[in-house]
Amino acid sequence: MGCVDSTASRSRRVFIRCGVALGLCLCLAATGCADSGTVPIKAAAPDRAAAEVPGQDAAQVRGARPDLAKREAATRRERAAVAAAARKWGLAAAPIAAPAPPATRPVLRPGPGVKLHGDLPAVVHRVPTDERVVFLTIDDGTEKDPEFARMVRELKVPFSAFVSGYLAREDYGYFRRLHEQGVMVNNHTLNHPDLRRLGYARQQQEICRLQDELTREIGSTPRLFRPPYGEFNEDTLRAARSCGIVAFPIWNQEAFPDRMDYRYDRVFRPGDIILTHFRGPREWKGDMTRMLRRVVDTVTRQGFALARLDDYL
Numbered sequence: 001m002g003c004v005d006s007t008a009s010r011s012r013r014v015f016i017r018c019g020v021a022l023g024l025c026l027c028l029a030a031t032g033c034a035d036s037g038t039v040p041i042k043a044a045a046p047d048r049a050a051a052e053v054p055g056q057d058a059a060q061v062r063g064a065r066p067d068l069a070k071r072e073a074a075t076r077r078e079r080a081a082v083a084a085a086a087r088k089w090g091l092a093a094a095p096i097a098a099p100a101p102p103a104t105r106p107v108l109r110p111g112p113g114v115k116l117h118g119d120l121p122a123v124v125h126r127v128p129t130d131e132r133v134v135f136l137t138i139d140d141g142t143e144k145d146p147e148f149a150r151m152v153r154e155l156k157v158p159f160s161a162f163v164s165g166y167l168a169r170e171d172y173g174y175f176r177r178l179h180e181q182g183v184m185v186n187n188h189t190l191n192h193p194d195l196r197r198l199g200y201a202r203q204q205q206e207i208c209r210l211q212d213e214l215t216r217e218i219g220s221t222p223r224l225f226r227p228p229y230g231e232f233n234e235d236t237l238r239a240a241r242s243c244g245i246v247a248f249p250i251w252n253q254e255a256f257p258d259r260m261d262y263r264y265d266r267v268f269r270p271g272d273i274i275l276t277h278f279r280g281p282r283e284w285k286g287d288m289t290r291m292l293r294r295v296v297d298t299v300t301r302q303g304f305a306l307a308r309l310d311d312y313l
Contacts, residue, residue, distance in 0.1 A: 079097070081154075085151075088154070089155065091297055092297045093297075093301075095157060095305065095306065096300055096304065098133055098305040098308075099131055101308065106127075108122045108124070108313075109128070113126025113128065114126070117234070117237055120238060121237055121240050121241055121247050121248050122248070122313075123247075124250065125250045125251070125252060126271040127272075128271060129270050131305075131307070132270055132304050133271070133304060133305050134272040134274060135272070135309040136158070136255075137251065137274065138159055138162070138276050139161075139164075139226060139275065140163065140164050141161075141163040141167035141175070142279055142283075143278045143280040144174040147288075148288035151289050155292075157292065157306055158182065158183075159183060159306070160249075160309040161178060162187065162188040162225075163185055163214075164190065165190040165191070166191050167192075179218050179219070184224075184309075185214060186222040187211060187225040187245065189227070190205070192228045193206060194228060194229060195227055195228065195232055196233050203235050203236055203239040206239075207239050208239070208242065211244065222244075223245065223246050224245065224249055224309070224313060226249060230251070251275035252272045252274075253275070255275070255294060255295045256276070256284060257286025257287065257288075258290075260294065260298055268304050276295070
């Protein structure tokens with residue numbers, strides 16, 4: 001009996017050792033475990049792009065990569081073209097590219113740069129944004145400089161125009177071509193009067209008749225209005241509302257070919273609005289290309305990009 005018991009005991013010990021060994025082998029095969037003193041084998045990383053896009057399998061993500069590569073290549077070509085244009089036009093540096101505009105225009109609330117008057121158009125001195133962007137706006141329409149239009153196109157500088165009808169109608173074709181480049185052509189009255197001197201009916205004529213003219217000539221109805229000289233009263237707000245205007249952008253800086261004038265201090269803040277005019281050497285010490293060079297160099301030096309006002313108001 002002792003001999004039998006001893007044999008059985010040895011068999012059980014062998015069986016246990018074999019079971020442990022078998023379990024270890026299975027662990028190695030399934031999880032990449034290793035013996036003491038070796039580095040575990042890491043599992044292959046999952047496709048990150050596929051993991052980050054719910055509902056897409058890896059094949060779909062791989063199919064999207066060529067499109068992404070094409071867009072990145074197009075962006076590099078565009079930046080190179082703008083850098084070349086900056087050298088051509090004598091800029092100190094290429095302009096900073098603006099961030100993508102907001103998906104929806106920000107809701108305007110009362111604040112240091114925004115004044116609300118009930119349901120009347122908002123009066124905006126500074127656009128509410130945290131982005132390092134400022135906005136170039138150009139008034140009147142006396143000078144229709146083809147070199148300026150070419151410079152804007154090559155540098156991809158966004159701006160908004162505020163034209164007066166009696167000046168723009170000499171050559172609406174010039175402003176239509178700017179509109180085709182992405183420039184919104186907005187309302188600055190028919191005849192550029194001081195609106196405070198006019199009654200409600202005359203103010204409504206000055207604003208609403210130009211709304212109709214711009215819709216017909218440009219193919220787009222303005223949402224923004226700038227009162228001449230920046231002067232207005234409640235009748236102006238009421239008249240503008242009656243023909244679809246939603247905001248009055250005013251300004252904090254004014255640009256000339258030979259200088260920048262600042263309303264407050266000599267630095268930009270996010271959302272600032274810059275005023276200048278369609279003018280030339282008859283009124284200025286320089287032309288519109290020189291004015292634009294000064295604006296872009298000043299804005300870029302302070303670490304800002306120019307964005308399009310109409311995307312934010």
